[in-house]
Every structure is written in structure tokens, then in C-alpha cells.
Amino acid sequence: xxTLLEVKNVSKQFGKDTKAxxxxxFSVKEGEFVSVIGPSGAGKSTLLRxxxxxxxxxxxxxxxxxxxxHQLNKKELKKVRTxxxxxxxxxxxxxxxxxxxNTLHGRLGYKSTLAGALGLYSEDEKLQxxxxxxxxxxxxxxxxRSDQLSGGQKQRVGIARALIQxxxxxxCDEPIASLDPNSSKIIMDHLRNICTSMGITVVVNLxxxxxxxxxxxxxxxxxxxxxVFDGTAKSITSNxxxxxxxxxxxxxxxxxxxxxxx
Amino acid sequence: xxxxVFAKKRRNSLLLFLxxxxxxIVSIIITEYNVAKGFTSVPKAVQWAxxxxxxxxxxxxxxxxxxxxxxxxxxxxIAATTVAAVLAFIFAVxxxxxxxxxxxxxxxxxxxxxxFRNIDVSVWSMVLLFSFGQxxxxxxxxxxxxxxxxxxxxxxxxxxxxxxSSVEALQATGATYLxxxxxxxxxSTIPQMISWVLFMIETNIRNATLVGLLTGSGIGFTFNLYxxxxxxxxxxxxxxxxxxxxxxxxxxxxxxxxxIL
Numbered sequence: 001x002x003t004l005l006e007v008k009n010v011s012k013q014f015g016k017d018t019k020a021x022x023x024x025x026f027s028v029k030e031g032e033f034v035s036v037i038g039p040s041g042a043g044k045s046t047l048l049r050x051x052x053x054x055x056x057x058x059x060x061x062x063x064x065x066x067x068x069x070h071q072l073n074k075k076e077l078k079k080v081r082t083x084x085x086x087x088x089x090x091x092x093x094x095x096x097x098x099x100x101x102n103t104l105h106g107r108l109g110y111k112s113t114l115a116g117a118l119g120l121y122s123e124d125e126k127l128q129x130x131x132x133x134x135x136x137x138x139x140x141x142x143x144x145r146s147d148q149l150s151g152g153q154k155q156r157v158g159i160a161r162a163l164i165q166x167x168x169x170x171x172c173d174e175p176i177a178s179l180d181p182n183s184s185k186i187i188m189d190h191l192r193n194i195c196t197s198m199g200i201t202v203v204v205n206l207x208x209x210x211x212x213x214x215x216x217x218x219x220x221x222x223x224x225x226x227x228v229f230d231g232t233a234k235s236i237t238s239n240x241x242x243x244x245x246x247x248x249x250x251x252x253x254x255x256x257x258x259x260x261x262x
Numbered sequence: 263x264x265x266x267v268f269a270k271k272r273r274n275s276l277l278l279f280l281x282x283x284x285x286x287i288v289s290i291i292i293t294e295y296n297v298a299k300g301f302t303s304v305p306k307a308v309q310w311a312x313x314x315x316x317x318x319x320x321x322x323x324x325x326x327x328x329x330x331x332x333x334x335x336x337x338x339x340i341a342a343t344t345v346a347a348v349l350a351f352i353f354a355v356x357x358x359x360x361x362x363x364x365x366x367x368x369x370x371x372x373x374x375x376x377x378f379r380n381i382d383v384s385v386w387s388m389v390l391l392f393s394f395g396q397x398x399x400x401x402x403x404x405x406x407x408x409x410x411x412x413x414x415x416x417x418x419x420x421x422x423x424x425x426x427s428s429v430e431a432l433q434a435t436g437a438t439y440l441x442x443x444x445x446x447x448x449x450s451t452i453p454q455m456i457s458w459v460l461f462m463i464e465t466n467i468r469n470a471t472l473v474g475l476l477t478g479s480g481i482g483f484t485f486n487l488y489x490x491x492x493x494x495x496x497x498x499x500x501x502x503x504x505x506x507x508x509x510x511x512x513x514x515x516x517x518x519x520x521x522i523l
Contacts, residue, residue, distance in 0.1 A: 078436040078437075079436065080436070081434060081435060086434040086435075088427065088430070088431060092431035094428045094445070094450050096452075105432055105435065105445060105446075106435055107435075108432060108435055108436075108437035108441050110436075111441065113438045113440045116437055116438060116440070116444075117440045117443075117444040119444070158431075161431070
């Protein structure tokens with residue numbers, strides 16, 4: 001399998017002495033499902049945002065699909081961003097717009113400023129949006145306003161918006177951190193399914209170790225801006241997890257016995 | 263330990279109360295304001311108003327003239343507010359932390375907004391009186407500048423509060439700047455912005471009376487004219503028409519607000 005994303009020696013500094021990331025290096029293969037775990041404030045969100053340059057790196061290289069992301073100009077960066085879908089903890093929808101309008105926002109990156117500003121979508125794009133929403137089980141909500149949806153439904157709209165971009169990579173920033181266990185499972189099942197059946201690479205930030213172990217091909221453990229673990233979900237030991245979270249033995253709530261789906 | 267915290271809080275409140283009290287007493291002494299006389303003259307003022315300041319049948323003959331001026335004032339207030347709102351939106355987009363193009367333009371547009379906001383409409387009307395003389399123009403621009411400053415500030419807050427997260431999401435899809443503004447910022451902020459514009463129209467109709475008084479135009483001038491010539495009955499009719507129109511505008515804007523929010 002070819003390498004889709006390479007992160008080489010990436011560091012990020014906020015202000016003078018807040019070091020969010022230091023010398024982070026890892027690579028992601030095409031079609032992989034990778035979870036990034038680590039304590040709050042470890043730099044997981046920053047790491048994810050460095051990949052599509054929502055946050056500029058201080059040093060290091062990011063290579064996505066043979067593009068040197070850190071060197072791109074504005075126009076090239078926008079083009080690369082169309083190939084990277086992003087999913088957020090708080091869904092980041094435009095609440096007053098309908099589900100299908102929010103979904104179609106994913107196409108805006110492909111449009112000229114005029115067509116985008118006026119919101120001119122082709123018939124094909126609208127049909128595709130409807131198809132994606134149907135796959136995600138939202139066919140009854142298509143014309144509802146987004147603020148009438150439940151959290152789990154909103155997150156599915158977020159996924160739809162990312163999928164309609166026709167992305168090669170999905171970046172998910174704590175996609176289930178504000179959801180109940182049932183909705184969380186639905187969302188994670190969808191993400192896993194997107195990865196397995198559509199062949200889209202998924203990188204997801206997670207707080208739930210057991211969820212990460214259950215769904216991922218690979219785990220990257222981050223602590224204080226450094227990668228402290230990088231390996232398959234099957235090979236991780238409880239010792240590794242304690243090291244990632246910097247905690248004492250036996251003080252964490254997780255279960256290594258969870259089965260691995262793929 | 264926790265008892266100390268509460269005691270300290272009580273001490274602080276008491277101290278604040280004392281400071282306000284002392285400040286009041288000191289200012290009363292300095293300005294030689296007689297509190298007792300101030301309060302006892304209220305009934306006298308009411309008595310005067312009741313015996314002089316009410317419309318008579320004769321004054322109703324002037325009603326058509328008054329209504330013409332009132333209409334002019336209302337329309338000027340609405341025009342000044344809506345045009346100011348368009349300009350304020352552009353400045354707010356440039357000045358908001360979420361959507362600013364860069365720090366330089368951000369500070370510039372925020373600076374301009376602060377300047378305009380902190381000069382009162384009464385000051386604007388006196389200053390503009392020199393440029394435009396006694397005309398509706400003066401009143402229009404005085405209201406326009408005041409509304410522009412205030413609305414820019416209000417819009418910046420609205421944009422930062424409401425649209426931050428969806429702006430990030432659309433930027434991540436690779437959408438261009440103007441696309442993000444029109445697809446995310448405008449749809450998510452429009453109800454609050456309309457609400458602010460309605461509020462500004464109400465305020466401006468109130469201000470228009472004062473501005474007209476100062477610049478010699480509109481309903482304010484009409485009031486001043488009759489009041490100065492001791493035609494209290496007609497002056498009171500002017501006040502009543504102003505109050506009725508403000509109540510109507512408030513009713514309409516409350517209704518619109520309920521519909522859009």
C-alpha cells in the first residue's frame with residue numbers, strides 16, 4: 001500500500017514558550033484507520049489541524065498525496081483541502097441552514113468564488129448529497145433545519161459534508177466526545193465503514209481508549225506534543241497506555257479485552 | 263477559612279456602598295443642589311404640565327403639518343440606519359477576529375468604528391451643521407455616523423459569537439474567503455443582525471428628535487418652534503405623535519424579531 005500522508009519532524013510553537021508539538025514524525029498508508037490518543041492538551045487537535053494547515057507548523061514537513069503542504073501557496077492549499085475532509089467535536093454546522101445545504105457546503109471548495117458565494121450547486125451535486133445522506137440514515141431529515149437535529153444526527157451531517165468533498169483523507173477531531181454511547185457507536189461504525197468500503201483513509205483523535213482499540217488499525221499515542229507510541233492496535237500493551245497518559249498502573253478505566261473489528 | 267471569604271465579600275460590598283454614598287453627598291455639596299427643593303418641585307412641574315401641556319381642538323388643525331415632518335424624520339432614521347448597516351457589515355467582517363483578512367485591516371476597521379461610536383449623535387449634528395447647514399442632510403449624516411459606529415461594534419460581537427465554528431469548517435473544505443462569508447457568516451448571523459438594525463432604528467427615531475432640535479430639521483425643529491413660541495398645546499401634540507410612532511415601531515420590530523429568531 002502506498003503512503004498517503006507523511007508527517008516529518010513537525011513542531012508547533014504558540015507564542016514564546018508554549019510548545020504544542022515537538023518533532024512529531026509518523027506516516028499513514030492509504031486506506032488505514034489511525035487513532036491518535038493522549039491526554040487533554042497533549043497537542044492532538046493541533047496535530048490534526050497542522051495536516052490541512054488550519055494551523056501553520058513552526059517547522060517540519062507535511063507531505064499529503066505528494067504535495068508538500070507546508071510549502072503550498074493559498075490557491076494550491078485550497079485545492080489540497082478539497083481532498084481532506086474534516087469532522088469536528090461540535091459538528092461546526094451552520095445551524096440555521098437545512099441538512100442538505102450544510103451537506104452541500106462540502107462542495108464549496110471546488111467552486112469559483114462567484115458560484116460559491118451564490119451557492120450554485122449542480123443537479124448532480126444535489127443528488128449525490130441526497131445519496132450520501134441516505135447512506136448515513138438521514139433521508140427523513142434532509143430538509144430539516146440543522147438545529148432541530150440530535151447530536152448524533154448533527155455529526156452524521158458533518159460526515160456527509162466531508163464525504164461529498166470526495167476526500168482521500170478524513171480528519172476527525174474528537175468526533176464522539178459530545179455524544180452518548182449509542183450515537184458514538186453509530187458514528188464510529190460509519191467511520192469504520194467509510195474506511196473499509198470506500199477506501200478513504202481516516203485519522204481520528206479520540207479520548208476513549210477502548211473505542212480506539214476496537215476500531216483502529218493503528219494507534220498513535222501523543223503526550224506533551226511528542227509521539228510516545230506508534231503501532232498496531234493489537235500490539236499495544238497496558239504499559240504503553242499508561243505511558244501515553246502518564247498515569248500510574250491500574251488507575252485508568254479501559255478494557256484491553258475489547259475485540260477488534262475490521 | 264470559608265467564613266473569611268464570605269466576610270471579605272460582605273466588607274467589599276459595604277465599602278463599595280460607602281464610596282457611592284460619599285461620592286453622592288460630595289457632589290451634592292459641590293453643586294449646591296438642594297435635594298428637598300428638587301423633590302418638592304416635581305408636583306409643581308406636573309401641575310404646570312397638566313394645566314398647559316396638552317393638545318386642544320385648535321392644535322389639531324396643525325396635525326397634518328406635524329405628520330409630514332414626522333414622516334420625514336421616520337424615513338430619514340430608517341434610511342440612515344439601513345445604509346449604515348451595510349457599511350457596518352463590511353467593517354465588521356474585516357474587524358472580527360473570526361473573519362479578518364489580516365491584523366492590520368482588523369485594527370484599522372475596529373479603530374474607525376470606535377471613533378464613530380464614541381462621538382455622540384448630538385456632537386455629530388453640531389459638527390455637521392457647519393458642513394451641511396440647516397438641512398435634512400445634517401440630520402441624516404449625524405444619525406448615519408452614530409449608527410455606523412454602534413452597528414459595527416454589535417456586528418463584530420455577533421460574528422465572533424455565532425459563526426466561529428462553521429467558518430472553520432468551511433475553510434477546511436477549501437472554500438474561498440468570500441464564499442465562506444456568504445455561505446457561513448451571513449446565514450448564521452443574519453437574524454441577530456436584523457435584530458440589531460431594528461433596535462438601531464428605534465434608537466434613531468428617538469435620537470432624530472434631538473438631532474432635529476439641534477440642526478433645525480424634522481420633527482425636532484417643529485417641536486422647538488412651537489415650544490419656543492409658547493404654543494404648548496401644539497408642542498404637546500408633537501410629543502404625543504412621537505410617542506405613538508415610537509410605540510408602533512417598537513411593536514413592529516418586536517413582531518419581526520419573534521418571526522425571524
